[in-house]
Amino acid sequence: MITSQYLLLLPLIVLIYTQLRLDRTRHALLILVAAIIFLASGIYDLVIISLLLSITWFGIRISEKKLSSKKIYLIALIALEITPLLIYKFLKLGWFHEALAEELSLDQLSSLIPPLGLSILTFQAISYTVDRFQNKIHQTDFFEFLVYMTFFPHLVAGPILKASEFIPQLNTKRVVSESDLNDGIWRIFCGLFKKLVLADLLAKTAIDPVFLDSGAFSSLEILIALYAYTIQIYLDFSAYTDVVIGSALLLGYKIPENFNQPYRVHSIAEYWRRWHMSLSNWVMHYVYFPLGGSRGVGLVVYRNVFICILLLAIWHGITINFILYGTCHATAVCINRWARKQEWWIQLFNQHPVVLSITCWLLVFNFIVFSRILFRNPDLESALNFIDNIQNSDLSGSPRFSLIFWLALCGGCVICFINMKMINTVRNLFNQLPYFAKGLLFALILMAAAYLSSGDLLNFIYRNF
Numbered sequence: 524m525i526t527s528q529y530l531l532l533l534p535l536i537v538l539i540y541t542q543l544r545l546d547r548t549r550h551a552l553l554i555l556v557a558a559i560i561f562l563a564s565g566i567y568d569l570v571i572i573s574l575l576l577s578i579t580w581f582g583i584r585i586s587e588k589k590l591s592s593k594k595i596y597l598i599a600l601i602a603l604e605i606t607p608l609l610i611y612k613f614l615k616l617g618w619f620h621e622a623l624a625e626e627l628s629l630d631q632l633s634s635l636i637p638p639l640g641l642s643i644l645t646f647q648a649i650s651y652t653v654d655r656f657q658n659k660i661h662q663t664d665f666f667e668f669l670v671y672m673t674f675f676p677h678l679v680a681g682p683i684l685k686a687s688e689f690i691p692q693l694n695t696k697r698v699v700s701e702s703d704l705n706d707g708i709w710r711i712f713c714g715l716f717k718k719l720v721l722a723d724l725l726a727k728t729a730i731d732p733v734f735l736d737s738g739a740f741s742s743l744e745i746l747i748a749l750y751a752y753t754i755q756i757y758l759d760f761s762a763y764t765d766v767v768i769g770s771a772l773l774l775g776y777k778i779p780e781n782f783n784q785p786y787r788v789h790s791i792a793e794y795w796r797r798w799h800m801s802l803s804n805w806v807m808h809y810v811y812f813p814l815g816g817s818r819g820v821g822l823v824v825y826r827n828v829f830i831c832i833l834l835l836a837i838w839h840g841i842t843i844n845f846i847l848y849g850t851c852h853a854t855a856v857c858i859n860r861w862a863r864k865q866e867w868w869i870q871l872f873n874q875h876p877v878v879l880s881i882t883c884w885l886l887v888f889n890f891i892v893f894s895r896i897l898f899r900n901p902d903l904e905s906a907l908n909f910i911d912n913i914q915n916s917d918l919s920g921s922p923r924f925s926l927i928f929w930l931a932l933c934g935g936c937v938i939c940f941i942n943m944k945m946i947n948t949v950r951n952l953f954n955q956l957p958y959f960a961k962g963l964l965f966a967l968i969l970m971a972a973a974y975l976s977s978g979d980l981l982n983f984i985y986r987n988f
Contacts, residue, residue, distance in 0.1 A: 530711075537773045541699055550666045550693070553774075557673035561639060568638035571607055575641070576672055578603050579648040580665065583655050587662075597656050601649055608645045612841045640678035642838070646805055647672055651686040653809055659687040667693045674778075676770035680763050682781045682801035685808070689778070697775030705954040708961055710769030712953065715965070717762035719972035721935045725755040728928035734899055737909050741918035745909070751928075752899055753892045754935040757786065759984045760799070779804075786891070786939045789883040790863070791855045794891065795832065802838065806831045828860060829853040839898070844906060848897040855890060 536556060543549045561569045582600040586593065651671065654660045663671075671690050733740050733748035740748070764781040771778045785797040795803055814827040836849025862868050872879050900906040953961070 530715075533770060533773070537699075540774055546693075546696060547666065549697070550670045553675065554666070554669045554673060557669075557675040557678065560675055560678065561673075564639045571638045571641065572644060572673075575604065575607055575644055575648060576669070579651060579672070580668055583652060586656065593656065597652065600652055604648045604652065605645055608641055611641065640673075643678060643681050643683055644672055646683045646802070647686070649809060650683070650805065654686040660690050663690055663693075674771075674776070676774075677767045677778065680760065681799075682764060682767065682779050683805050684778060684801075685805070689776075692776055699773065699775045703772045703775060706950075707769040707772030709950050709953050710765045710772065712769075712961070712965060712968070714762040714765030714769065715968050715972075717758040717765065717938065719968060721931050721938070722755045722758035722762060723972070724927055724931040725751050725758075725935060728931070729924050730755055734909070737912040738916075739918075740912070740916070741920065741922075742913050742916040744918075744922050744924070745913050745916065747922055747924070749895065749913075750892055751932055751935075753786075753895050754932065754939055756895070756898075756984060757782070757939055758935050784939070784943070786888060787884075788887060789880050790859050791852065791887050791890065792859050794887060795835065795852070795856065799835070802835060806834055810834060825857045825860070828857055832856050843903050844897045844900060847903070848894055851894050851897070 536552070540549055540552055543552065558569070561572055578600070582603065586596055586600070651660075651668070655662075667690060670693055671684065671686060674684065674689070677684070729744075729748045730752045733745055734752070737745050761782045768778055768780070779801050781800050783797040783800065785794050788794045788797060811827055811831045814830065815823060816827060817824050819827060830853075832853035833846070833849040836852060837845050839845050896906050896909055900909055956964075
């Protein structure tokens with residue numbers, strides 16, 4: 524979990540880790556740090572996580588006893604692994620939550636929040652189980668299993684680590700190169716800048732007030748806040764990923780990217796290939812391919828696509844808003860898949876490639892923006908009120924947002940749409956700075972954030988899921 528304490532302790536953890544010579548002691552340190560993080564979030568969380576780890580580890584050990592019905596056993600084991608997460612997801616259902624609120628105290632109700640990292644660990648447990656059944660990974664020892672499952676930098680919101688990609692790294696001694704060190708510091712710097720200087724300011728100065736009471740704002744202000752929220756959620760989640768990837772690099776580990784400029788796409792299918800990539804890849808490997816992937820005939824392929832996109836959406840919560848959000852996106856992906864196979868589309872694209880590319884980008888980006896109404900509002904009634912206030916607001920005039928908001932929004936747009944060549948140029952300039960200069964930049968970011976923002980500066984959005 525990334526907190527201010529995490530950022531202060533990370534250099535110490537890296538220093539101790541690099542001084543240890545034996546892989547076993549290094550692995551023990553990583554496990555110890557994860558255990559402390561789980562324990563700090565509550566003994567109850569530690570018990571639930573331990574239960575999940577035990578189900579996966581002992582379930583795999585039993586499977587190696589040459590069971591006759593391997594496939595049935597695999598399905599049963601996955602069902603057991605996913606049960607704790609499903610229970611918590613259903614506890615967050617609106618009517619169920621309201622009923623519990625009448626019976627439980629506030630403290631008891633808050634204990635129903637899923638344990639730290641439960642979603643990520645559940646996905647990784649299934650990855651480990653399936654990859655082990657398919658012999659994509661060798662028989663690991665318990666220490667390797669625990670390091671893979673509880674690798675502390677990414678516990679809250681990923682990226683999701685595939686067992687077949689991460690566990691092989693545990694079998695070779697990790698050497699932190701100068702390149703890893705420079706790139707790790709760069710990624711952490713980027714993450715803090717996106718989160719503290721841009722995303723939090725956008726939320727505080729416009730997004731949160733508008734979504735809290737959209738009726739108090741004009742149609743133009745609501746629309747601006749909606750577009751700003753689309754920028755904010757990318758900045759916030761990609762910031763977390765940057766800090767995670769940077770932390771892993773400081774320990775010598777490579778973990779997958781989670782975003783690849785998702786707002787520069789020209790189709791909604793491409794958007795889902797670039798947004799939360801580790802989750803999309805997980806669903807593709809462990810749901811889409813087992814369903815038959817694109818090998819099916821006729822509507823079967825569209826069924827497979829629809830199911831997978833819907834799952835990506837309702838992972839955030841089993842609510843009517845997320846179901847509708849997923850349905851809209853799944854339908855759009857299916858329409859996109861159908862249209863691009865049509866002869867008229869191919870001819871049109873060949874005749875007007877530039878015009879069609881610009882048109883597609885505009886359609887896709889605005890579809891993403893307006894579907895965020897379902898994503899951001901807590902229930903369908905709030906979403907409908909939000910839409911109604913866009914259409915029927917009696918207020919008018921110039922937007923009343925502060926200069927800081929507009930500066931943060933411009934900075935966020937630059938980060939969302941800048942090309943990779945310019946990003947690499949800035950990164951190379953940053954890496955050439957001496958370490959004291961990099962430390963000064965970190966200090967400036969933290970001081971600016973402390974001055975401009977308030978509250979919990981590291982309350983990442985995706986912790987809620």
